[in-house]
Amino acid sequence: MHIPYQGNFRWTDIPVKEYKTDGTHFKDITRQILFDDPELACQLRYFEIEPGGHSTLERHQHVHAVMIFRGRGHALVGHSVIPVQTFDLVQIPGMTWHQFRATEGEHLGFLCLVNCDRDRPILPTEEDLAELRQHPEVADFIRV
Ligand code: MN
DSSP: OOOOEEETTEETTOOOEESOSSOOOOEEEEEEEEEEETTTTEEEEEEEEEEEEEOOOBBOSSOEEEEEEEEEEEEEETTEEEEEETTOEEEEOTTOOEEEEEOTTSOEEEEEEEESSOOOOBOOOHHHHHHHTTSHHHHHHOOO
Protein backbone atom coordinates (compact mmCIF):
# COMPACT_ATOMS: atom_id res chain seq x y z
CA MET A 1 0.00 0.00 0.00
CA HIS A 2 1.27 3.44 -0.89
CA ILE A 3 -0.45 6.63 0.17
CA PRO A 4 1.14 9.66 -1.49
CA TYR A 5 1.69 12.77 0.58
CA GLN A 6 -0.31 15.72 -0.73
CA GLY A 7 1.50 18.54 1.00
CA ASN A 8 0.22 20.77 3.77
CA PHE A 9 0.15 17.86 6.24
CA ARG A 10 -2.50 15.96 4.28
CA TRP A 11 -2.38 12.47 2.73
CA THR A 12 -4.30 11.12 -0.26
CA ASP A 13 -7.73 9.72 0.68
CA ILE A 14 -7.10 10.08 4.41
CA PRO A 15 -9.96 12.13 5.81
CA VAL A 16 -9.33 15.01 8.16
CA LYS A 17 -11.62 14.26 11.07
CA GLU A 18 -12.78 15.98 14.16
CA TYR A 19 -10.32 15.38 17.00
CA LYS A 20 -13.06 13.94 19.22
CA THR A 21 -16.81 13.69 19.09
CA ASP A 22 -17.35 12.96 22.79
CA GLY A 23 -18.08 16.53 23.84
CA THR A 24 -14.89 16.91 25.91
CA HIS A 25 -13.12 20.25 26.05
CA PHE A 26 -10.57 20.94 23.30
CA LYS A 27 -9.92 23.70 20.79
CA ASP A 28 -8.97 23.82 17.11
CA ILE A 29 -7.59 20.33 16.55
CA THR A 30 -7.97 17.72 13.80
CA ARG A 31 -7.21 14.00 13.55
CA GLN A 32 -6.05 11.83 10.65
CA ILE A 33 -5.63 8.06 11.02
CA LEU A 34 -2.53 7.20 8.98
CA PHE A 35 -2.17 3.51 9.88
CA ASP A 36 -4.69 1.22 11.56
CA ASP A 37 -3.36 -2.30 11.33
CA PRO A 38 -4.89 -5.24 13.26
CA GLU A 39 -1.71 -7.28 12.82
CA LEU A 40 0.46 -4.54 14.28
CA ALA A 41 -2.25 -3.94 16.87
CA CYS A 42 -1.55 -0.23 16.79
CA GLN A 43 -2.73 2.98 15.18
CA LEU A 44 -0.63 5.88 14.01
CA ARG A 45 -2.55 9.14 14.02
CA TYR A 46 -1.60 12.66 12.98
CA PHE A 47 -3.09 15.41 15.11
CA GLU A 48 -2.84 19.05 14.26
CA ILE A 49 -3.60 21.89 16.63
CA GLU A 50 -4.23 25.39 15.25
CA PRO A 51 -2.27 28.28 16.73
CA GLY A 52 -3.33 28.72 20.35
CA GLY A 53 -5.50 25.58 20.33
CA HIS A 54 -5.17 22.60 22.65
CA SER A 55 -6.04 18.94 23.16
CA THR A 56 -8.15 17.53 26.00
CA LEU A 57 -6.66 17.31 29.48
CA GLU A 58 -6.96 13.58 30.19
CA ARG A 59 -5.30 10.41 31.34
CA HIS A 60 -5.79 6.69 30.69
CA GLN A 61 -4.07 3.32 31.06
CA HIS A 62 -2.71 3.23 27.51
CA VAL A 63 0.58 4.82 26.52
CA HIS A 64 1.18 7.45 23.82
CA ALA A 65 4.38 7.56 21.77
CA VAL A 66 4.49 11.00 20.13
CA MET A 67 6.75 12.61 17.55
CA ILE A 68 6.28 16.31 17.00
CA PHE A 69 5.90 16.72 13.23
CA ARG A 70 5.12 20.39 12.74
CA GLY A 71 5.66 23.63 14.61
CA ARG A 72 6.03 24.29 18.28
CA GLY A 73 4.05 24.15 21.45
CA HIS A 74 4.00 22.79 24.96
CA ALA A 75 3.00 19.47 26.44
CA LEU A 76 1.83 18.80 29.97
CA VAL A 77 3.09 15.36 31.01
CA GLY A 78 2.26 14.59 34.62
CA HIS A 79 3.19 17.77 36.48
CA SER A 80 5.73 19.01 33.93
CA VAL A 81 5.07 21.58 31.20
CA ILE A 82 7.55 20.78 28.45
CA PRO A 83 8.37 22.98 25.44
CA VAL A 84 8.23 20.82 22.30
CA GLN A 85 9.23 21.39 18.70
CA THR A 86 9.45 19.53 15.42
CA PHE A 87 11.10 16.07 15.68
CA ASP A 88 11.05 15.97 19.47
CA LEU A 89 9.84 12.68 20.93
CA VAL A 90 7.45 12.53 23.88
CA GLN A 91 6.36 9.38 25.65
CA ILE A 92 3.29 9.63 27.86
CA PRO A 93 3.16 6.80 30.39
CA GLY A 94 -0.09 5.17 31.49
CA MET A 95 -2.34 7.08 33.93
CA THR A 96 -0.38 10.31 33.44
CA TRP A 97 -2.19 13.62 32.92
CA HIS A 98 -1.44 15.12 29.52
CA GLN A 99 -2.45 18.02 27.32
CA PHE A 100 -0.87 19.55 24.21
CA ARG A 101 -1.10 23.20 23.24
CA ALA A 102 0.15 25.03 20.15
CA THR A 103 2.19 28.19 20.62
CA GLU A 104 0.37 31.38 19.56
CA GLY A 105 1.05 31.98 15.87
CA GLU A 106 2.24 28.39 15.24
CA HIS A 107 0.61 25.12 14.37
CA LEU A 108 1.50 22.08 16.45
CA GLY A 109 1.30 18.80 14.53
CA PHE A 110 2.28 15.46 15.99
CA LEU A 111 2.27 11.76 15.17
CA CYS A 112 0.80 9.66 17.97
CA LEU A 113 1.14 5.88 18.21
CA VAL A 114 -1.39 3.95 20.32
CA ASN A 115 -2.58 0.39 20.76
CA CYS A 116 -5.72 -0.44 18.75
CA ASP A 117 -7.21 -1.97 21.88
CA ARG A 118 -7.14 0.76 24.49
CA ASP A 119 -9.14 2.17 27.36
CA ARG A 120 -11.14 5.36 27.11
CA PRO A 121 -9.63 8.62 28.37
CA ILE A 122 -10.55 9.76 31.88
CA LEU A 123 -11.22 13.44 32.49
CA PRO A 124 -10.09 15.20 35.67
CA THR A 125 -12.53 15.49 38.57
CA GLU A 126 -12.70 18.70 40.59
CA GLU A 127 -10.40 16.99 43.12
CA ASP A 128 -7.92 16.11 40.39
CA LEU A 129 -7.99 19.71 39.13
CA ALA A 130 -7.42 21.05 42.63
CA GLU A 131 -4.38 18.79 42.97
CA LEU A 132 -3.00 19.79 39.56
CA ARG A 133 -3.54 23.48 40.36
CA GLN A 134 -1.33 23.23 43.44
CA HIS A 135 1.51 23.35 40.92
CA PRO A 136 1.62 26.96 39.63
CA GLU A 137 3.11 26.14 36.23
CA VAL A 138 0.48 23.45 35.69
CA ALA A 139 -2.30 25.77 36.91
CA ASP A 140 -1.25 28.38 34.33
CA PHE A 141 -1.05 25.86 31.51
CA ILE A 142 -4.10 23.66 31.70
CA ARG A 143 -7.32 24.42 29.81
CA VAL A 144 -10.47 22.66 30.92
MN1 MN B 1 -4.50 10.77 25.50
